[in-house]
Structures are given as structure tokens and as C-alpha cells.
Amino acid sequence: MDRFTLERLNEARRQRQAAILVTNLASGVVRLVREDDAGLDRMIEPALAELLPDRFRSARSGLVRTADGDEFFLTVHVPPPRLVIIGAVHISQALAPMARIAGFDVTIIDPRTAFATPERFADVAVLAEWPEDVLKRAPLDAFTAVAALTHDPKIDDEPIRAALAAGCFYVGALGSRKTHAKRIERLQAAGVSPAATATIRAPIGLAIGAQSPAEIAVSVLAELVEALRKRGVVATELAS
């Protein structure tokens, strides 16, 4: 590998961009493919290029053999997923530890200081600030999920809008269908496209008949994992 490719790979990792290093094990030739690259087909032979979307989703490195018998190693680098929970509420108390176990880097944001206390959320970053202030210094990205759980438009709407703009792989919002219909009206009035608002998961969570806050947390986490592992696929389905 040449040092410039190594530098570009580390740069992609620092920027939280997914990237795959494609190494021809016979020739030693190395190419770097970033998920945000356009014109993938020009860089990589089609037989290899068609394997890459699945690799980006599964984040699994591995060896592939082409029909010609050449061996390529795909080193897959995908940033660690983050979950930003808006609302230090009862569901969040269950969702935060569950999501941490599942491998998400969890942050809870709630400007209501009575809710956002370290006592209620052991071992999780809890920020008693307005979401827009936090997101200014720590912007959202494609490998971040946002779950808005306060029911309060003053707190939830802006991070939902920001999450849609940033292309977060998951944007979920708590609330009934009626509440959500009003939310969509507000977001569209603020300039968010119908295509974007259609990707919001609401009512939040998979339909497993969840009742208690902990059960709702399970349904949200399952939906999160699905969104992460089917990135792109699910988005296309939702849009169609």
C-alpha cells in the first residue's frame, strides 16, 4: 500500500465516512473506495463494485475471488454508529443502556434540567441543553440515528429537521399518528421536503405491540438495527 492511500483512509475514518480498501492480493495494487464517492464504476471493475454496497451495510471485511480467479481483500471501515436521544424521558432510561449494549455510542439531550440529570442516566452522556446548541458543535452525520422522544415540538422539531438534512440513517419520533401529522405540517412549513418527512419513523418503533417504556425501547432498538443493517435498502423502500 502507498502512504497516500493510507492517509486518505485515515482521513475518511476521521471524517466518519465509510470506506473500503480493495487490495489485489496477487499484484498488491490497492484502491480506496469511499461510500460518498461518485463514479464508483469507473474506479473498480463491475464484478467487484456490485459487492461493495452489501459490504458497506454489513461492515464485514473479507476475501473475495473473481471469476478470473483473482483474490481481493476488502477491508471495510464503517464508523461506529451513534444514537442521539432527544428527551431524558422514561423510555430513554431503558433505551440508552440497551442501545449501548448493542454497540451504539449514546448521547441524551434534553434542555429540561429536571429530566436531564446524571442520577437518572448512569454511564450515559446527558446534556441539559437545547438540541440545536449541541448539534452546532457536534453535527449529525449518516452514521448517527436520532430518536425524538419528548412529544414537545419546541424540543423535538429542530433536531428532526437537522437529522433529515444530515442524512441520518434513522430518524424516529414518538407520538400518535395525529401528533405526527401536525409535526409533518410544521416541518414542511419550515421548508423540509415531503420526501424527507416521509422517511421519519413515526409512530416510532417496530409494531410489536409494545406497552411499557422498556418494551417501546426494545421496538425502537430493533428498528434502529434494521435501519443500520439495511442502510439504503430501507430508504429506497420507504421512498417508493
Place this chain on the structure above:
Amino acid sequence: MTVEPPLQLDNADVLGIAEDWVRAGRSVALATVVETWGSAPRPVGSHLVIDGDCHFEGSVSGGCVEGAVIEEAIEVIGKGEPRLLEFGVADETAWRVGLSCGGRIRVYVEKVV
């Protein structure tokens, strides 16, 4: 939430170390686990970085074949050509990592030029 996330992760940022070493003018080889069978102690994609003076960081086998990989890496640094190595992992080692059935790994070693 941190604005500048630390580099990842499982590999204790071996690739970051490799870049630092190259910048410092050291000769560097990178070893990568490309295939495993059975109870290999480190997963596919694991890295070991080696410099011309036998310094190393990371792991391709949890310790049992690192010595051999480092020897090969020194030769790769000297000659510049990549190599594909194959190792059987002894049962004793497999026991130590909690598995009893042994395993095999293939390791690709390349010079960072």
C-alpha cells in the same frame, strides 16, 4: 458528545500508528488477517504494523504467530514485494482463547511505500 471522535476501535488504531510511523520516516509493513478457518483468535481484517527495527503494534493472532509475521515483515520491508502467509494455530493457543478446536489463518503482509 465529542466533536472530534477518536479513531476506531477494534484495531486500537493500528492504521493511525502506521501513518505516524511513515511520516516519521520509518520503514513500515502492514499485516492483515485476510482469511480464517476454525477458531482463529483474531477476526478477519485485524492488523499488525511492523517497522524495520522490529517494533510492532496491533495483533493478528493474539500472540502465537506474531513472531513469524514480524520476521516475514522485515523481509517484505527489505524486498518491497507483498507476501501471503498461512499459519495453523496450535491447539494449546486455541485453548487459551477459550476454544478447543484449533484454527488456521492467512495473513497478507505489505510494505507501506
